Amino acid sequence: MAEPILRLSGTVLASLMFQHVNSDSDMEGFILGESRVDEQVTISDSQSDHIHIEEVYNIQKHIACHRLNALYASSGEVNMDALQNMLAKITQDKVIGWYRQRRHTEQHVTFREKLVHEKLKSALSNPHLIFMLLTSSKVTPTGSTHRMEYSAFISRNRCLVNIPVLVTNLGLLEQQAYWKVPALCSAAGYNLTMKKHGSKFFASNGLLKEVNEVNKMNESLQAELQKMCRDVEESECAVEALQAEVSALKKKLEEKRKTAAGKATETCSPPEPRNNTLLLQAVEALFGSAPMLLTQTLNLQACPVPDEHGPTAEMHSDTVQESLNSPQKSPAHGQKRQGERLLGRKKKLTRSKS
Numbered sequence: 001m002a003e004p005i006l007r008l009s010g011t012v013l014a015s016l017m018f019q020h021v022n023s024d025s026d027m028e029g030f031i032l033g034e035s036r037v038d039e040q041v042t043i044s045d046s047q048s049d050h051i052h053i054e055e056v057y058n059i060q061k062h063i064a065c066h067r068l069n070a071l072y073a074s075s076g077e078v079n080m081d082a083l084q085n086m087l088a089k090i091t092q093d094k095v096i097g098w099y100r101q102r103r104h105t106e107q108h109v110t111f112r113e114k115l116v117h118e119k120l121k122s123a124l125s126n127p128h129l130i131f132m133l134l135t136s137s138k139v140t141p142t143g144s145t146h147r148m149e150y151s152a153f154i155s156r157n158r159c160l161v162n163i164p165v166l167v168t169n170l171g172l173l174e175q176q177a178y179w180k181v182p183a184l185c186s187a188a189g190y191n192l193t194m195k196k197h198g199s200k201f202f203a204s205n206g207l208l209k210e211v212n213e214v215n216k217m218n219e220s221l222q223a224e225l226q227k228m229c230r231d232v233e234e235s236e237c238a239v240e241a242l243q244a245e246v247s248a249l250k251k252k253l254e255e256k257r258k259t260a261a262g263k264a265t266e267t268c269s270p271p272e273p274r275n276n277t278l279l280l281q282a283v284e285a286l287f288g289s290a291p292m293l294l295t296q297t298l299n300l301q302a303c304p305v306p307d308e309h310g311p312t313a314e315m316h317s318d319t320v321q322e323s324l325n326s327p328q329k330s331p332a333h334g335q336k337r338q339g340e341r342l343l344g345r346k347k348k349l350t351r352s353k354s
Contacts, residue, residue: 002037003052004163006130006152008059013167017148019064020101020134027101028071029064030087031132032094033057057096057130076115078123097130097152105135107149109160117155130154130163 020027035057042050065071065086072078087095098120100113113131121129131153139145153160203212297305 002055004055004057004128004154006057006059006132006163006165007168008033008165009168012059012061013150016062016099016101016134016150020136020148021146023101026068026103027064028068029062029099030095031059031062031097031099031130032090033060033096034094035096035128055128057128059096059132062099063090072116072119074112076112076119078116078119080123083123092124092126095124095126096128097132099132099134101134101136103135104137106137107133107135107151109133109153114160117153117160118158121155128154131160132165 035055038054038056040052040054042052044050063086070079071082071086098117109131113133117129117131121127132150133153134148134150136146136148139147150165152163152165154163155161201208203209205212299305
């Protein structure tokens with residue numbers, strides 16, 4: 001069900017109060033304006049969408065009766081002749097309600113006012129007729145300060161229900177945003193001025209041209225931002241894939257290094273000792289006959305063991321082989337050679353003396 005709200009400007013409210021203060025008695029009349037229905041869709045986390053419908057009544061001006069109780073009798077019956085004379089120059093659609101101003105009373109609707117309201121609803125063929133009540137009271141005993149109260153009512157099932165009244169230039173209790181729909185006004189001068197100069201500021205859809213340009217710029221910026229977001233997302237995915245490949249290759253390389261290190265430790269053995277053959281040959285050539293350097297290795301039976309790796313063993317084996325291959329000479333043969341040598345020496349001595 002639509003929620004009714006009454007809106008009026010501070011100028012209209014001030015004129016109603018001014019008329020009430022300057023009159024000698026209570027006042028009543030009709031309020032003119034226009035009404036519309038606003039639909040507001042709100043999306044929240046708890047629910048997908050929430051539709052809020054408001055029925056807004058805009059008061060633009062008022063018409064006062066010249067005499068009190070001139071429109072109806074004491075029983076509440078409406079005087080149709082007086083009503084038609086009063087609204088002769090005004091279309092019936094502009095009448096959205098009626099008002100009454102009382103002095104030194106409380107904000108309470110009387111029984112007669114309820115009857116008059118129901119009769120006016122049927123006479124004007126307006127089931128959504130608004131009734132506005134203005135009351136004043138003294139705040140100080142001397143009457144120097146007065147309090148003015150105002151409220152609005154609408155009929156629901158033959159009962160008057162209080163509805164909120166919002167004064168546009170006194171600060172609203174609701175949260176305000178940018179108003180795309182301007183305030184309603186049916187003044188002829190206003191409409192003429194808007195038709196004359198509205199094309200310079202407003203587009204065909206009723207919005208300001210600057211607002212349309214800002215909306216277009218916002219849409220283009222949003223499109224560019226979404227494109228950049230997609231590019232960044234793709235680049236991030238590519239980087240993640242490359243990082244995964246690099247980590248996998250690092251793991252494989254580490255495993256290969258571990259396996260190679262294990263194989264190396266298994267196959268490697270301590271190096272065999274090597275003899276320096278050149279050094280041995282030089283030492284044997286210089287100190288071959290020295291008894292301290294002539295060492296041999298003995299076995300358990302105290303027999304010399306030839307060295308298999310050194311040059312000594314090779315020389316020893318060569319000498320042994322030569323001794324085996326050469327024929328054995330007899331001792332007589334050695335004595336003969338020694339005698340020959342002695343004779344040769346004696347001959348040299350005689351030659352030198354002569």
